[in-house]
Amino acid sequence: MASIKKISLRRREEFFWGWLFILPTMVGLIVLNIIPIFQTIYQSFFKTGDFGRGNIFVGLSNYVRLINDKDVWQALANTLKYAVTEVVVSIAISLVLAVLLNKKIRFRAGYRTIFFLPMIAAPAAIAMVWRWLYNTEFGLLNNLFGTKINWISNPNFAIYSIAVIGIWSILGYNIVLFLAGLQEIPNDYYEASSIDGASGIRQFFNITLPLLSPTIFFVVVTRVIGALQVFDLIFMVVDITNPALTKTQSLVYLFYRYSFTQGNRGYGSTIVVLLLLVIMFVTIFQIIAQKKWVFYN
Amino acid sequence: MVKTQTRSAVWIQLILIVFSISMLVPFLWMILTAFKSVSESTSVDPFVVFPSVWRIDSFRTVIANMNFLLLYKNTILLIFWRVITAVATATMAGYAFARLNFPGRDFAFSLVLFQMMVPSQIFVIPQYIMISKLNALNTMFGLVFPGLVTAFGTFLMRQSFKGLPRDLEEAAKLDGCNIGQTFLHIMLPLTRSNMVALGIFTSVFAYKDLLWPMIAAPRNEATTLAAALAKMQGQYGANFPQLMAASLLACLPMIVLYLLFQRQFIEGIATTGGKL
Secondary structure (H helix, E strand, O other): OHHHHHHHHHHHHHHHHHHHHHHHHHHHHHHHHHHHHHHHHHHOOEEEOHHHOOEEEOOOHHHHHHHHOHHHHHHHHHHHHHHHHHHHHHHHHHHHHHHHHOOOOOOHHHHHHHHHHHHHOOHHHHHHHHHHHHOOOOOHHHHHHOOOOOOOOOOOOHHHHHHHHHHHHHHHHHHHHHHHHHOOOOHHHHHHHHHOOOOHHHHHHHHHHHHHHHHHHHHHHHHHHHHHOOOHHHHHHOOOOOOOHHHHOOHHHHHHHHHHHOOOHHHHHHHHHHHHHHHHHHHHHHHHHHHHHOOOO | OHHHHHHHHHHHHHHHHHHHHHHHHHHHHHHHHHOOOHHHHOOOOOOOOOOOOOOOHHHHHHHHHHOHHHHHHHHHHHHHHHHHHHHHHHHHHHHHHHHOOOOOHHHHHHHHHHHHHOOOHHHHHHHHHHHHHOOOOOOHHHHHHHHOOOHHHHHHHHHHHHOOOOHHHHHHHHOOOOHHHHHHHHHHHHOHHHHHHHHHHHHHHHHHOOHHHHHHOOOOOOOOHHHHHHHHHHHHOOOHHHHHHHHHHHHHHHHHHHHHOHHHHHHHHHHOOOOO
């Protein structure tokens, strides 16, 4: 009898403290995040009235406009181009660098510090210095190569020049995650295959890649989600007068412009709903596709 | 055998050095340009690498025009409040989710996970409307607002409490501690390193964030370094020494902190797996 009473006392205690501890987070989460999700979706069925007049219900017309909006589809294409370039190239380079850094070499910590440096720099500063490097007339890159390339204003490849900045910024982050993953791989595997006469490159493909694949999968999924939300770089690097604007603006950039410079929150919300759907689709696809290539022990 | 090993070591060093240089060049160019005159900075002679005289005029101008002291103050305050609220709320909630059994827990936690899966831009318009209704545009409260709680941090702290042994709580219970005391005196100190990691992640995130300060605090005297820098670009046009001087001033405090606390920074940002 006494023990039953004790259990129910303990239960009541856990109920009280449990809710007390999660209450601030849950109230914040519901007010700041959960309700806004529905408000944004709701808003996408409205047109924001001029001169501070309230919302006007317009049904699906924002979505009809979205489907026929060439700028939106171009922005989606730009976003995907950026994301694929940034993620694939940055992961390939950082994999190689992480494998090299995982060996017993000098200055390991120093290299890691240098590679990680861009992660803590303000994106506005990064964008400004890269604009300066890319400058057509006086930029370091054109000076160095003796060229006059419009790195960030040629509509054909400006998005890739911006992706280079993204790759440069994110390398250190990927490397650190890969290094953590590499340290989990037991050394025995490498020793055994060395005795069998496997070369370094074969070891990379036969041991390192499969055993690191869960980490790679995690990095790919989080980086794709991050890259699809690219905004800072494009906002800072591409001026409103840049001829490459339509070929570089991302979905979040369009969302910002419609919602906050043109005050059309209804259409801005519609764009963000599209972004949500794209991210969900891409992520679900990746989770299904991982069965084909991710190797779990 | 030894010879091939040293040779491959040389190759590895060479590759790493080349990449290190390409990581550092933008920063070095930022520093060099900031000390040059405008005409030096636009010299097409590729051999004009260093300024003839190390000028500090550009720094003087941007400090005078941009009120950097105020920007530092705003950014530091934003970081301070974000870290305090995020670490406090996430630690408490993380503990409850990891170690306590109570009705509604799993549903509440599924909301935390749900928030993490949604792109953050979807919250921005309603959050903006909320702070403008509260008359909190261009205030510190408005800047801190979206970061009052953190789903990501809650998840992180839950993981870190899950990794701790159960015996400690049992012992504390036998000693007559209630759950609040156990949490505060026994469990909290054990997750200090994760709290530091979350704090650093939150700081860097707040420092780098551009979209929210731009819309929530558009006024020059109320905004943060990142947003002020973005605005400056339009005003200074092609005066690259001044743009670089301002960029350097904006980056410098974080770089110094980073160099002092590298290990904590790298662990804080990367091993939490948070997206910045």
